[in-house]
Amino acid sequence: MISNPTPQRALRGHNPDRGVARVRKTAEHLAWLAGHLTARDRWLARMLFEHKVFTTHQFVDLAFPTRRAANLRLLNLRKWGVLHRFQPHRDSGSHPMHYVLDTVGATLLAHEDGIKPAELNYNRDEEAGRAYSLQLAHTVGCNSLFTTLIRRGRQPGAAGRLTAWWSAARCGRHWGDIITPDGYGRWHQAGREIEWFIEFDFGTEPLSRLAAKLARYERLATITGIITPVLIWLPTPEREAAVRRALAEALRTFDYPNRALVATTSALAGADPLDMTEPRWRRVGDTAASGRVQLADLPALWPGLAAAMPHAAGTNRGGQPVGERLELAPPPPTPPQPACRRR
Numbered sequence: 001m002i003s004n005p006t007p008q009r010a011l012r013g014h015n016p017d018r019g020v021a022r023v024r025k026t027a028e029h030l031a032w033l034a035g036h037l038t039a040r041d042r043w044l045a046r047m048l049f050e051h052k053v054f055t056t057h058q059f060v061d062l063a064f065p066t067r068r069a070a071n072l073r074l075l076n077l078r079k080w081g082v083l084h085r086f087q088p089h090r091d092s093g094s095h096p097m098h099y100v101l102d103t104v105g106a107t108l109l110a111h112e113d114g115i116k117p118a119e120l121n122y123n124r125d126e127e128a129g130r131a132y133s134l135q136l137a138h139t140v141g142c143n144s145l146f147t148t149l150i151r152r153g154r155q156p157g158a159a160g161r162l163t164a165w166w167s168a169a170r171c172g173r174h175w176g177d178i179i180t181p182d183g184y185g186r187w188h189q190a191g192r193e194i195e196w197f198i199e200f201d202f203g204t205e206p207l208s209r210l211a212a213k214l215a216r217y218e219r220l221a222t223i224t225g226i227i228t229p230v231l232i233w234l235p236t237p238e239r240e241a242a243v244r245r246a247l248a249e250a251l252r253t254f255d256y257p258n259r260a261l262v263a264t265t266s267a268l269a270g271a272d273p274l275d276m277t278e279p280r281w282r283r284v285g286d287t288a289a290s291g292r293v294q295l296a297d298l299p300a301l302w303p304g305l306a307a308a309m310p311h312a313a314g315t316n317r318g319g320q321p322v323g324e325r326l327e328l329a330p331p332p333p334t335p336p337q338p339a340c341r342r343r
Contacts, residue, residue, distance in 0.1 A: 025081065025103050025104050025107055029080075029081070029104070030104070030107065030108070030111075033080060033082075033104070033108065036080070037082070037108070038338070039336040039338075040063055040335050040336055040338070041073070041077060041082065042108065042109075042112065043063070043331060043332075043335055043336055044059070044062070044063060044077075044083075044335075045077075045082055045083070045101060045105040045106075045108065045109060046109060046328070046331040047062065047331050048083070048099065048100060048101040048105070049101050049105075049106065049109055049122070049328065050166075050167050050169075050170065050328075050330060050331055051139075051143055051146075051165075051167050052100065052127075052130065052139055052167070052169075053098055053099065053100050053130050053136070053139055053140060053143070054098070054099050054143060054147070055095075055096040055097065055098050055099070055140060056070060056071065056074065056096045056097050056099075057096050058140075058143060058144060058147040059074060059099070060151075061147040061148060061150055061151035062147055062150055062151075062335060063335040074097075074099065077105075078099075078102075080104060081102050081103060081104035081105070082101075082102055082104050082105035082108070083099045083100070083101065083102050083105060084099070084100050084101070084102040084124070084127065084128055085097045085098060085099045085100075086098055086100075086128070086130075086131040088131065088136065098130075098131070098136075098140070100127040100128065100130055101122070101127055102124065102127075103122075103124050106120055106122040106124075109328065110122075113328055113329075120328075137202070138182075138200060138202060139168075141200060141202075141274075142168070142182045142183060142198065142200040144274045145183075145198065145200065145233065145274050145276055146162065146165045146183065146185060146333070148272070148274050148275050148276070149162040149185070149187065149276055149277065149333075150162050150165075150333055150334065152275070152277055153334065154334070154335075159189055159190070159296070160187055160188055160189030160190070160277065160295075160296055161187070161188055161189075161334065162185060162186070162187055162188075162333045162334065163186045163187065163188045163193065163333065164184070164185060164186035164195070164330070164333060165183065165184070165185050165186075165330070165333040166183060166184040166185075166330055167183060168180070168181065168182045168183055170184075170327075170330060171183065171184050171197070173327065175220060178216050178219055178220045178223070179197070179213070179216045179217055179220050181197035181198060181199060181230070182198050182199055182200045183197070183198045183200075184196070184197055184198070184228075185198065187276075187277075187295050187296065189295075189296040190296060192296075192299070194229070194295065194296065194298045194299060195228055195229075196228060196229045196230065196231045196298070197217070197228055197229070197230045197231070198230075198231050198232075198233065199213065199230060199231070199232045199233070200233050201232060201233060201234050201235070201239070201243070202235060203234065203235045203236065203239045207242060207243060207246040208246070210232070210243055210246060210247065211246045211247055211249070211250035212250075213230075214230070214247055214250050214251070214260050214262060215250065215254070215260070217230050217259075217260050217262075218254055218256060218257075218259045218260040221256075221259035221260065222256065222259060227258075227259055227261060227305065228261075229261040229262065229263060229298060229301075229302070229305070230260070230261065230262045230263075231262075231263055231264075231265070231276070231281065232247075232262060232263070232264045232265075233264075233265055233266075233267070234264060234265065234266045234267070235266065235267050236266055236267065236268065237266045237268055237269070239266065240264050240265070240266040240269075243264060244264055244282075244284055247262055247264075247284045248284055248285055251284065251285065258302075258304070261283075261301075261302050261305065262283070262284045263281040263282055263283050263284065263298065263301060264281070264282055264284060265280040265281050265282070265292070266280075269292060276295050277294055277295045277296070278294060278295075279291070279292045279293055279294040279297075280292050280294070281293050281294070281295065281298060281301075283301040283302070
């Protein structure tokens with residue numbers, strides 16, 4: 001788990017991974033994998049295709065009981081060409097391994113969804129190039145918000161669970177002409193669901209740009225008739241205070257401010273800086289004396305907020321067109337249950 005998101009400048013170097021013999025994408029190898037890949041393996045590959053990059057810690061949050069169990073399985077998936085890995089450079093200490101989808105994994109996903117691999121819009125060089133991306137730290141940090149929610153939902157007696165998680169890329173394909181959030185999620189607890197868009201801020205965007213984003217969320221709600229809260233994660237209390245002032249000022253200029261619902265938190269607002277379920281969220285416009293609420297209690301901040309309903313977009317199955325390209329269905333955000341062995 002990432003306890004303190006790493007500044008992007010610390011990830012710009014790359015520590016090359018030790019060489020390993022790559023498995024060729026042959027018909028024989030694909031046939032052999034059919035008897036060796038579990039439902040969890042295929043789900044992990046689909047999650048990587050959707051969310052681009054996971055660290056070892058995030059894989060543990062997603063689907064494994066221990067880090068050792070994760071490392072053993074990830075080693076095999078790497079040898080089989082399903083996953084590729086790299087380790088960003090760090091001046092002191094070391095970063096965890098980062099994983100992206102490899103060619104065999106992408107090919108399997110295409111075959112599972114009945115489309116041609118060339119139609120999947122996958123490029124191995126681009127995926128491996130994420131090791132050098134200026135957005136790497138941002139992507140990993142934002143993904144940690146959601147993998148932490150998945151981990152919380154996997155605990156025995158968990159009070160809630162994540163029921164939907166869309167990547168920034170998927171959000172961009174469906175709403176990119178109006179908004180470009182860093183993700184979309186839905187949380188189910190106590191018989192009710194709350195949905196939200198997430199904006200993950202490293203403290204580098206001008207305040208005016210964040211305020212302009214809020215105007216676009218108001219426009220989306222006006223066009224669709226669906227009001228979805230926007231949650232903004234910020235790195236420090238000082239940054240949160242400045243952003244809240246800028247957003248409150250912007251809301252006063254809106255024709256329909258009740259269509260732009262926004263709450264904020266900072267990394268230091270809770271015991272776990274990336275646990276969204278903790279009582280850490282404050283509605284923009286509240287007084288300084290107002291307390292913070294947990295994720296499941298967000299509807300209490302906006303009494304008129306309707307219950308979350310499934311969006312029409314994204315319900316298509318694999319191989320269905322979205323715009324001018326084919327798109328896989330979003331994977332469920334919880335791992336499949338292992339099949340019972342027959343005696």
